[in-house]
Amino acid sequence: MNQDKPRIGVYVCMCGSNIAGTVDVPAVVEAVSHLKNVVVTRYNKYTCSGPGQLGIREDIQAQNLNRVVVSACSPRMHERTWRAMLAEAGLNPYLLEVANLREHCSWIHPKEELTTQKAIDLVTAAVERVALHNPLFPQRVPVTKAALVVGGGIAGIQASLDLANAGVPVYLVEKEPSIGGHMAQLDKTFPTLDCSACILTPKMVDVGSHKNITLLSSSEIDKVDGFIGNFNVTVRKKARYVSLDKCTACNDCVAVCPVKIPSEFESGMADRTAIYRPFAQAIPNAFAIEKRGSAPCKSACPAGIHVQGYVALIGEGRFREAYDLIEERMPFPGICGRICHHPCETNCRRGEKDSPIAIEYLKRFAADWVMAHPESEPVRTRKQGVLLKGKKVAIIGSGPAGLTVAKNLSEESAQCDIFEALPVPGGMMNVGIPSHRLPKPILNKEINDIVSRENITLHLNSPIQLNSMPSRTGLTVQELRKKYDAVFLGIGTHKVIKLNIPGEDLKGVHHGTEFLRKVNINHLGVDETKIPKLGKHIAVVGGGNVAIDSAMTALRISGAEVFVIYRRTRAEMPAFEWEVAEAEEEGIQFLFLTNPIEIKGEDGKVTAVELQRMRLGEPDASGRRRPVPIKGDTFTLPIDTMIISVGQVLDDVNEEVVKNDLGWIKTDEITRQTNLPDVFAGGDAAIGPSSIVEVVGEGHIAAESIKRYLLGDDLYAGRGNSAQESKPEFYDPATWDRTPRHKNPARDPQSRIDFNEIYLGFNEEQAIAEANRCLDCGVCSECMACVDACGAGAISHQMVDEFEKIDVGAIVVASGYDVWNPSSMIEYGYGVYPEVYTGMEIERLSNASGPTEGSIVMRNGEAPKRVAILHCVGSRDEHHQPYCSRICCMYSMKLAHLIREKTKAEVFEFYMDIRSFGKGYEEFYERVQHEGIVFVRGRGAQVLPESEHLVVRAEDTDLGKPVKIPVDMVILATGVVPQKDAEKLAHTLHVTRDVNGFFLEAHPKLRPVDSNTDGIYLAGTCQAPRDIPDTVTHASAAASQALGLLSQDYVEVVPTIAEVNELDCVGCNLCVEVCPYGAPSLVMKRGRLVSEINEALCKGCGLCVAACRGKAITLRGFNDTQLLTQLETLLQFSMN
C-alpha cells in the first residue's frame, strides 16, 4: 500500500465547447483547487491531445504528483489513453481517476448553475477517491496462438484465410454440412453481375485444403470458457451419419431415400431428400443425413417399428420395401394392421392440425399387397446370423410374444422349440379375435412364415406342466431347463375371471375368451371343436374388447337380440371406441350403468338376469369413477344366453416362478428375466392383457435378453434409455397440403353380419395419397434404404454427436444473417397467393443450378410477362425492422435486370428511396433504368388478387396519385435479420446484442469489429446488414485485429481483481459458490480453511466482494472504502 501523502493534480477539460459550452470550467477548477491534497489544478481545451497530455506529464515530473484526476469525457472513451500517459510519466497507471463531465453532465443538462455544481461534485468525488487508489500491477498471461472462426459464410471464409495465411492455426466451425453460407445461394451479384458461386467456390476450396485450417462442419459451439488469449472452447460435432472419408458423393443414396422435405438451400422452391448434400460444390463434398430425433410415431410404437420409414416408402409406391421394413420389427403386419390400437396415430403430429395419418390401414395395405403378389421378392434381405448356433431354447406359448422370440432367435441360428397347449398356434391372435376382424388366411400366412423356418419346431397340443397338477406331457419347467439352454414363458392370460354371482354355473352361461376360442378353433377346422349353441336373447357382460368381440360374434352366430351390459358409462369403457361404434351400427344394444347381481334359471338353464342400476361415485385405483349401486333400483332382463367377459388372468403357475403384486409373472423391467436366471417371460403373462404391438415389443426385449444370456454378455448394457422424441416445427403451414385423412372403406352394417371382414382396406391410389400426408417429423425415417444403396459403405446410423475441446487465443464471430419471412405482412399475401415471392426465392429460380435450371417460371409453369418488385418489405418499418437493410435496393435492381434479360418481362420497382451508395452502384441504377425497368416512387401498399393475376396498389408520389398495376408476379424485397439462434450464440460466446438483435460492436465508429468482450471479434452480417464487398472488408478487419492479439506473446489481464484478507476469512464458501469463473477456492493456510483467489481466473466483477459477509474480500480499485467515500462525497451536494 502506498503510504505517501497524496499529491493530486486535477485537470478539467473543456473539450472544445462540448463541456465548456454548458459547464463553467474555470469555476470548477477554482472550486476544486481548495480541496485537501490538491497540488495543481488546470483546465485544457483538449486534454487528450498531444500538448494536453504533455502538459500533464510535465506537471507530474515538476510537481512530484502521485495521483491524477482527469475530468473530461467518459472513462470508457479515454481511460486507456490517460493510463498510458501516466505510465509514460513514470507513475503507476492505476493512480488515476476519471470524472465523466461530458456524457454524464455537459451533454445532457442545460447551461446553468446546477450543471456546473454537478460538475464540481463529480470532480470532488473523484479527488476524494483517487487519494485512496493504490498502484496495481496487471498480470501477464501467455497467448494461445490459434483462432476460432464461428460460421463458414463468406465472412468466416475470408477471416479464416487471412488468419491461416498469416500462419495462425484456425478452427472454422460451421453448423451446416457445408461452408458457403447465403452467398452460395445467390445467382449473380451486384453491381458487376459476377456469378456468386464462381467467385465463392475457389475460396471454399482454399479453405478446405488449407494446411492451417481445421474445418469442423455440421458443428456448433457448445461452451466457451476462459478469457482473452486463453479461450477453452467445447465444440459439438453433430452426427452426420455419413463418413467424410468414405463418401464419394456418388448420389446413389439420394435415389433411394423416400423422404422429401423442402430444401432450405433452395429456399423451399424445391425438395431434397433426408440424406443430402447442400449443393453440388459443397465443401466438405460429402453427404449428410438430417435426423430430428425419433419421429413421434416411432417413439410411440412399443414394438419399435420404423413407422415413418414405411409410410414414406408406401408414399413412393415401394410397397414390398415397406412390407420388408415393417416385418423387421413387426412379424405380423397384416394382423397388426387390422387390430392394433395404433399409439402411433395418437402421437402423430398431423393429428394436431387435422387428422393423423391412417398408419394402421397403411400397414394393412402393405401386408395385403404382398399377399396378393406372392411372386414379389423381398427387397431387403437379412443375412442369417450364427451367433447362437448350437443353442436350444424352449418357448412356451405360440402367441405373438413367443413367436417373436422364436423368430428373432432363429435369425441367429438358435434352435427354438415352441410348446403350444392348444391345437392351433398364434395365441390370442388366433383364438381370441373373431374372423370378421381378423381373417384366418392372413393369420395362417403370417404365423406360418415364422413356424416354417428352419430352426423353429412347433409342437401343438403340447401343454407344459406349469402347476402341481398332473400334466399330460410330463414336461415341467424344471425339466425344460435341463434340456434347453433357456426358457421363455409366453403363456398369456387365458384364464377367465368369473363374476362370482349366483347362477354362473347354469347352462347357457359362457365366458368370453373360452367362447371365442371355441368359435375360432372351429373356424380353423383343425379338430372336432363345435361352436357353442346360443339362444335368441343374449346378454354380454363386460366393457372391454373381448366383450365387444363376443357380442359381435354372438350376433353373427345367432342373429339374435344382443345386449352388452356394462357397469360404468360409455366414456369409461376400456374397449376401443371404434369397435363400440361398429357394434352399435350392427344393432347391438348397450345397457350402461348396469351390473348383474343374479343369474336366474329354470331346469338348470338360464332364463333371466337380475340387473342393478348403478351410478358413478368416487374414483378407484385405476382412476376411473367407481360404480355404486342405486339402492333398490333393480330390474330383470329375460335372456337365454349370457357371455361373461370381465377380464383374464394368468393360469396357475408353479411357485418356483415368482409372481408380482398384480398377479403377473415377476420379471426385471429392462430384461424380462424372471427370478430364475435362465427363464424369461414376456407378453400378457408378464405385463397383463395388452395389445399385439406391446406384446411384440415384449418379444423383442426378451429375445435380446436371451441372446445376451446365451452369449454370456451383460444383459443391461445400453438398454433402458429411449431416443429423444422429435417435436419439430411444422413446415410452412401456408403451403402444406390439406388433404383430409382417407377413410377405410367399410361394408354396410346391415349386410355385413357374417364372418367376412368388415373393412376392405385401401387401394393403391388411396394408400399413396394417404402416405403422402405425412409431415416427415423425424426427417430421416431410418428406413435404412441408403445403407443398402451405398457402395462405399459410408453410412452409419449409429453415429452420435461428439465433443471436441479446443484452445484458442482469439475468436472471430461470423455467424451471418437470416432472410426475413414476410408472412406476417398479410397485405402482401406471401404464403397465400402462389405468385408472391421473396428475393432469395427468385435467386434460386434464376440460378442455373436451381430447381428450374435458371429460367424464371412462375408456379403455374409460365414465364411472367409483368413483374413487380416491392422495396422495403418489413424494413424501415416501426412494426417490423426499423432499420434500413442496406442491400435490398441493389439486389432488387439486380433481380429486375436478370428477369428482364431472361423473360423480357416488364418490371416495376416500387421504392421509397434508392440506396445505391457503393462503388459502381449508382451506375448500375442508371443502367437498369436504361434497360426499361420502371421505378415507381411509392411504397407498395397492398397486393390483391384479381381474376388470373395480381394487382399492386401503391401511391405514386411523383404523380401524387394512387396507382393499381396488374402484374403476374410480385417479389418482396425483404430485409436481413439476425439468425434465429443469435441469442443463444450470444450467450454462449458472452457477446452482447443491440436493439435489433445484431451482435454489438465495442464502438460503432472506432471499433467496428471488436465485440465488448476482449478477444472476441465480429465479422460480417452478424453485426449489421452489409453487402459482399463490405462483408469481406469487415472480415479482413476482424482477422487483422485478431492477428494483432495473436502476434503478441502475452496479454495483460485486468488488475482490478479480488483479494482475500485471510485473517478475516472464516471459510464459509459463499465466494466459491457465487463466482462464475471458479476463481476462489478454499485452501488450508496455517491450520485454517480460507479462501484464495486464482488471479488468472478472476475477472474483477466483485460479486464475491458483495457476497462476503465478513468483508474479508476486497476488489482492487473498487474497494468498499473507495466507493463509500465517493458516495459520501457525492451526496454532500444540495439541489437548491
Next chain:
Amino acid sequence: MAESFEPKIVSFLCNWCSYAGADLAGTSRIEYPQNIRIIRVPCSGRVDPLFVLKAFIDGADGVMVLGCHPGDCHYQQGNYYAQRRYSVMQKLLDFIGVESDRLLIDWVSASEGKRFAEVVSNFTYRIKEIGHLTIKQDARKIDTNLEKVTA
C-alpha cells in the same frame, strides 16, 4: 414544500451495460434531470446492500442499481444476484419504514441510451412524488430528545 423539493438520487451503474447506456444517452444528447449522481462499478453484483443503506443515511432520497439485462451480464450472473439482493432489500426497507419505491433495480443495456434517460426521469419524478427521506432527521430528533431526558 413538495413544489420546490428536488430529490438527491444516486445511481450505481455497471461498466459494461448501464454505464455505457448512460454514455449513449449523453452522446445522443438526450436530456434528463440533474438530480442524479453516478458511481461506476464493474458489475451490478458488486453493489453491496451496505452502500444502499449508507446512501440513504448520507442523504439520498432515491437509489438506483442498474445492471445488464438478464442473460447478458458481462460476468455471467452478477445481475441475477443483484436482482435477488435488491428484491429482498426493498422488503427490508418497507419493514423499517422507508418506502421501497426509493430503491430501484432495473436493466439498461449499452445500446439503450433513450431508455436510460427514461428510467432516470421516471425515477426522479417518482421520488419527487414520494418526497424527502426524513429518516436521518427523525433519528436525530430521537437522539436530541433522548439527550434532554437523560441529561
